[in-house]
Amino acid sequence: MNGRIYVSGIGVTSAIGDNVEQNLESLKSQSSGIGKIQILNSKHKDEYEAGEINYTNEELSEQIGISAKLKIPRTALLAIKAAKEACESAGLEGAEKQNTGLIGGTTVGGMDKTEKHYINPENDYSFIKSHSCGYITELIAENLNIKGYISTLNTACSSSTNSILTGARLIKHGIADRIIAGGFDSLSKFTLNGFKTLLILSPEKCKPFDRNRQGLNLGEGAGFVVLESEESLLKRGKQPICELTGYSNANDAYHQTASSPNGEGPYISMTKAMKLANFQPGDIDYINAHGTGTDNNDLSEGMAFKRIFDGGIPYFSSTKPYIGHTLGAAGGIEAVYSVLAIKENLIFPNLFFKNPIEELGFSPVKKLIDDITIKNVMSNSFGFGGNDSTLIFSKI
Amino acid sequence: MKVYIRSTESISPQKTFLRNEIPENIIEYNTLLKNICPNFKEYFPPLLSRRINTLIKTGHVCAIETINKAGIEKPDAIITGSGLGCVASTEKFLNDMLKTNEGLLAPTSFIQSTSNAIGAQIALHYTCKGYNVLYAQKSLSFDCALQDALLRIKDNELVGGFDEITQENYLLKQNIGLYKKKPFPNLNMIKSNSTGSIAGEGASFFLLSDQLTDNNLAELMGVWITPSKLNNSEIADWIKFSIANVGLKPGDIDVIVSGFNGDIKTDRIYKDILVSGFSSSTHAYYKHLCGEYDAATAFGLWFSVMAVSNNCIPVHSLLSDKKRDYNKVLLYNQHDAKYHSLTLLQKPKS
Amino acid sequence: MEELIEKLKLQVIEQLNLEDIEPEDINAEDPLFGDGLGLDSIDALELIVLLEREYNIKIKDTSEGKKIFASLKTMAEFIQNNKA
Numbered sequence: 001m002n003g004r005i006y007v008s009g010i011g012v013t014s015a016i017g018d019n020v021e022q023n024l025e026s027l028k029s030q031s032s033g034i035g036k037i038q039i040l041n042s043k044h045k046d047e048y049e050a051g052e053i054n055y056t057n058e059e060l061s062e063q064i065g066i067s068a069k070l071k072i073p074r075t076a077l078l079a080i081k082a083a084k085e086a087c088e089s090a091g092l093e094g095a096e097k098q099n100t101g102l103i104g105g106t107t108v109g110g111m112d113k114t115e116k117h118y119i120n121p122e123n124d125y126s127f128i129k130s131h132s133c134g135y136i137t138e139l140i141a142e143n144l145n146i147k148g149y150i151s152t153l154n155t156a157c158s159s160s161t162n163s164i165l166t167g168a169r170l171i172k173h174g175i176a177d178r179i180i181a182g183g184f185d186s187l188s189k190f191t192l193n194g195f196k197t198l199l200i201l202s203p204e205k206c207k208p209f210d211r212n213r214q215g216l217n218l219g220e221g222a223g224f225v226v227l228e229s230e231e232s233l234l235k236r237g238k239q240p241i242c243e244l245t246g247y248s249n250a251n252d253a254y255h256q257t258a259s260s261p262n263g264e265g266p267y268i269s270m271t272k273a274m275k276l277a278n279f280q281p282g283d284i285d286y287i288n289a290h291g292t293g294t295d296n297n298d299l300s301e302g303m304a305f306k307r308i309f310d311g312g313i314p315y316f317s318s319t320k321p322y323i324g325h326t327l328g329a330a331g332g333i334e335a336v337y338s339v340l341a342i343k344e345n346l347i348f349p350n351l352f353f354k355n356p357i358e359e360l361g362f363s364p365v366k367k368l369i370d371d372i373t374i375k376n377v378m379s380n381s382f383g384f385g386g387n388d389s390t391l392i393f394s395k396i
Numbered sequence: 397m398k399v400y401i402r403s404t405e406s407i408s409p410q411k412t413f414l415r416n417e418i419p420e421n422i423i424e425y426n427t428l429l430k431n432i433c434p435n436f437k438e439y440f441p442p443l444l445s446r447r448i449n450t451l452i453k454t455g456h457v458c459a460i461e462t463i464n465k466a467g468i469e470k471p472d473a474i475i476t477g478s479g480l481g482c483v484a485s486t487e488k489f490l491n492d493m494l495k496t497n498e499g500l501l502a503p504t505s506f507i508q509s510t511s512n513a514i515g516a517q518i519a520l521h522y523t524c525k526g527y528n529v530l531y532a533q534k535s536l537s538f539d540c541a542l543q544d545a546l547l548r549i550k551d552n553e554l555v556g557g558f559d560e561i562t563q564e565n566y567l568l569k570q571n572i573g574l575y576k577k578k579p580f581p582n583l584n585m586i587k588s589n590s591t592g593s594i595a596g597e598g599a600s601f602f603l604l605s606d607q608l609t610d611n612n613l614a615e616l617m618g619v620w621i622t623p624s625k626l627n628n629s630e631i632a633d634w635i636k637f638s639i640a641n642v643g644l645k646p647g648d649i650d651v652i653v654s655g656f657n658g659d660i661k662t663d664r665i666y667k668d669i670l671v672s673g674f675s676s677s678t679h680a681y682y683k684h685l686c687g688e689y690d691a692a693t694a695f696g697l698w699f700s701v702m703a704v705s706n707n708c709i710p711v712h713s714l715l716s717d718k719k720r721d722y723n724k725v726l727l728y729n730q731h732d733a734k735y736h737s738l739t740l741l742q743k744p745k746s
Numbered sequence: 747m748e749e750l751i752e753k754l755k756l757q758v759i760e761q762l763n764l765e766d767i768e769p770e771d772i773n774a775e776d777p778l779f780g781d782g783l784g785l786d787s788i789d790a791l792e793l794i795v796l797l798e799r800e801y802n803i804k805i806k807d808t809s810e811g812k813k814i815f816a817s818l819k820t821m822a823e824f825i826q827n828n829k830a
Binding site (some may be wrong): 042043044107110114115118119127128129131132133134135137138141147148149151152153154155156162166169170173175189190193194196197198249250252253254255256257264265266343383384385386387 | 447474479480481489490491493494495498499501502503506507509510511513514515516517518519522523524525526527528529530531532533534536537543544547568569571572574621622623624640682690
């Protein structure tokens with residue numbers, strides 16, 4: 001089990017852009033994509049803002065060259081779009097794509113379609129097959145002609161971070177040379193109503209790590225990285241973007257949905273990821289935090305920062321005020337943003353933040369930082385069930 | 397490094413729980429095969445019990461007894477696989493939401509609908525802070541989990557596969573022909589000439605360890621997976637190639653346990669492979685005991701471990717018996733000529 | 747008030763799925779959370795749903811709910827004071 005893992009391609013679609021370039025522009029111009037819900041036909045659309053992508057399913061289908069008549073779940077449309085970009089960005093074609101694996105991450109799979117047809121199928125029962133998480137990954141593979149290993153992780157909000165770390169391990173064990181790994185989730189009535197029952201949806205734009213934060217905004221999207229072994233890159237003559245130097249998954253083992261007050265699970269996942277990378281706390285230049293804007297997560301995650309970085313908290317921010325909490329896609333999208341931070345030497349701000357949480361006494365980055373060299377970026381995703389995962393990307 | 401299965405438990409539509417062999421008497425079903433569950437009140441105080449749904453209870457109890465049997469305090473990692481996760485809770489929340497037109501809803505069924513809730517509950521019980529993930533890749537869900545466990549083995553790993561069937565889900569799948577449209581006795585599954593499989597559910601867990609001890613049940617020699625659509629000749633080649641990785645040929649396999657499920661389209665593939673590639677092996681099958689569901693290969697593994705450790709398979713699960721000792725057992729599953737998985741076991745050497 | 751408390755006991759038992767608990771087992775002044783009945787944060791959310799559905803009283807978040815749900819007695823008093 002040896003060998004370095006590199007990122008050779010990235011792809012993303014979110015409320016702040018159709019692709020990597022557009023996302024980067026929005027991140028730099030510090031403009032949030034959270035706004036009125038217009039596409040999801042929910043009774044609560046006027047009560048909550050979300051990071052919705054402003055295309056109908058028909059428009060998305062057309063963009064990726066699939067017939068809208070197939071009524072593919074929105075989640076799959078977003079996923080195919082981002083995975084396609086990741087493949088192109090890595091310069092993967094033909095046989096190379098066929099020997100590439102794919103690992104997806106999602107929380108509710110094809111639920112956006114299921115909920116439309118469940119009570120009144122009107123003779124369209126295709127939702128029965130398209131509901132499952134694994135089916136969405138299968139659709140991506142089919143669409144992109146990927147014939148290698150496929151699988152899907154579902155660990156709630158840390159799903160796609162786990163997809164990426166699983167991909168890295170499979171490459172290290174020689175199961176694959178290249179893996180496209182990431183995640184996807186579209187907005188759905190199921191998740192909107194579900195989070196509503198937990199009373200953690202913010203009535204305004206979310207402000208992670210702020211003492212007056214009122215909860216999260218939901219979002220949708222998809223994000224993928226292409227992970228590749230050194231040998232595979234040499235063979236293809238391809239230059240990588242950066243390296244995946246550390247990763248870890250741990251369990252908080254505290255409560256089914258809430259995080260422990262002292263951030264035990266996050267503390268373990270961050271510490272173990274740094275240990276794998278052979279890093280000291282001082283080596284981390286920027287943390288792309290999970291930072292959902294809920295009372296519980298931000299305090300828990302912040303306490304973990306305090307415990308690890310004790311007095312020397314690195315620059316950190318949550319990018320969820322830009323795009324919302326994209327659930328299963330969060331890990332994948334935020335991995336792409338972490339890679340961009342390294343590639344472009346940027347630190348993205350934690351929008352809408354004003355005042356630090358009293359128990360923490362430190363603040364995230366408030367404005368874009370662009371006069372800095374970024375070497376090592378940590379990305380966190382923490383999910384229900386105490387599922388806590390961390391990735392570390394590094395400049396080559 | 398060798399990997400062993402130290403212990404296993406299965407809650408299934410047969411009397412398998414807390415037993416150490418494949419039952420001689422089969423419980424008969426004509427429609428969906430439902431789990432025979434233990435008395436959950438013995439495991440969960442009322443305040444906790446109401447907080448967790450049936451699937452979480454089933455998985456949790458199965459895991460507890462697997463850990464007890466292994467004689468360890470707690471697992472170091474928990475790796476699980478489930479195609480659809482908590483279907484009952486998902487249906488409840490979905491139905492409530494749709495029928496009230498997104499009216500006032502309660503949170504419990506939404507919280508319980510998350511697929512990784514079983515792994516989370518086990519972690520809570522043991523305060524296990526280690527690696528804990530759930531794979532959801534249809535009929536490869538458990539196999540992906542098992543392969544992950546095999547690759548990362550260090551210390552004691554708990555691996556499990558589970559799926560549940562509800563009346564609602566059963567009717568939907570019946571409607572599109574995934575399950576048989578008319579009542580069909582599970583006892584007759586192997587003779588089926590019609591499409592659609594029989595339907596079932598279950599939870600099976602295993603404690604994997606790299607420690608050689610006297611009470612290991614089996615050695616896990618390898619797990620191989622391919623999602624690709626293969627014709628019969630390609631399947632045979634893939635199986636040969638896979639087991640060659642551990643120095644074996646088809647003739648070395650004492651028993652091949654196949655995932656026949658009553659759907660003639662799928663089953664005829666098994667028949668061809670067995671006849672052409674494994675004519676000297678004993679042929680066995682298991683889904684007449686548990687029904688078809690995404691994580692059914694977990695039950696298949698339980699079945700195979702029982703076969704290896706007891707050196708016995710009841711006649712009701714044998715297609716052909718070559719009277720060989722069950723030293724090397726190969727578990728093979730596919731779905732519609734895709735999603736092929738192989739798991740190879742052998743008797744642990746002392 | 748007595749009647750409301752008795753009614754609340756049944757509603758709480760049903761909403762929170764408290765099998766094996768009878769109305770006689772709950773004292774109106776016992777703490778509902780922590781010691782006493784031992785309810786947790788998810789139960790708090792369920793009680794918020796109960797208040798809205800049965801009594802048309804909306805509570806925004808669980809911190810508001812903390813004082814109201816201290817005991818069945820405080821719940822009943824709150825309902826009496828806030829019922830339209």
